[in-house]
Amino acid sequence: MIRSRYSRRSRLVGVLMLVGLGLVLPSTASAHSEIVATSPSGTAKTSLKRVTVTLNGPIRSGTLAVFGPSGLKVSRGGGSRDAHNFSMVSVGLKSNLVPGRYTARVGWVGADGHRQHATFGFRLAR
Numbered sequence: 001m002i003r004s005r006y007s008r009r010s011r012l013v014g015v016l017m018l019v020g021l022g023l024v025l026p027s028t029a030s031a032h033s034e035i036v037a038t039s040p041s042g043t044a045k046t047s048l049k050r051v052t053v054t055l056n057g058p059i060r061s062g063t064l065a066v067f068g069p070s071g072l073k074v075s076r077g078g079g080s081r082d083a084h085n086f087s088m089v090s091v092g093l094k095s096n097l098v099p100g101r102y103t104a105r106v107g108w109v110g111a112d113g114h115r116q117h118a119t120f121g122f123r124l125a126r
Contacts, residue, residue: 033057033087033110035118043123046097051075052082052090053106053118062089062108069100079106099125 037054051066064079079091089106102124107117 032112032114032116033059033108035106035120038104038120038122040122043125046099046124046126048093048097048124050090050092051079051104051122052088053104053120054085055087055089055108055110058086058111059089060109060111060113062106064089064091064104064106066091066093066102066104068102069098074102081108097124099123 033055035053036056039050039052039054040048051064053062053064059081062079062081064075065073066075068074074094074097076092076094079089082088082090089108100123101121103119103121105117105119107115109115
């Protein structure tokens with residue numbers, strides 16, 4: 001009889017621990033950094049000098065590359081986390097850009113160590 005009470009109590013404690021973990025884990029899993037803004041976000045002029053990505057929290061590191069209508073890289077270097085705003089990744093662009101559709105590929109390591117990446121597009125016009 002005592003043995004059966006003990007095992008029921010153990011099962012109850014185990015179930016409560018699992019429920020508690022279930023309540024904690026979703027908030028931890030959703031803590032990854034997310035993009036909140038890109039610049040440009042639509043159409044910009046061919047005189048554009050810089051592309052930026054802003055995240056919802058500080059990141060450890062980041063890269064950003066921009067590719068032109070021909071598929072060739074038009075960004076200077078590999079981009080990096082902004083030295084003054086740890087929630088931003090930016091990269092400079094080459095001069096003499098042509099009108100058309102551009103693609104940016106951004107990668108970052110969040111404060112939690114999770115690696116993420118995304119792609120977005122924009123247009124350049126004269």
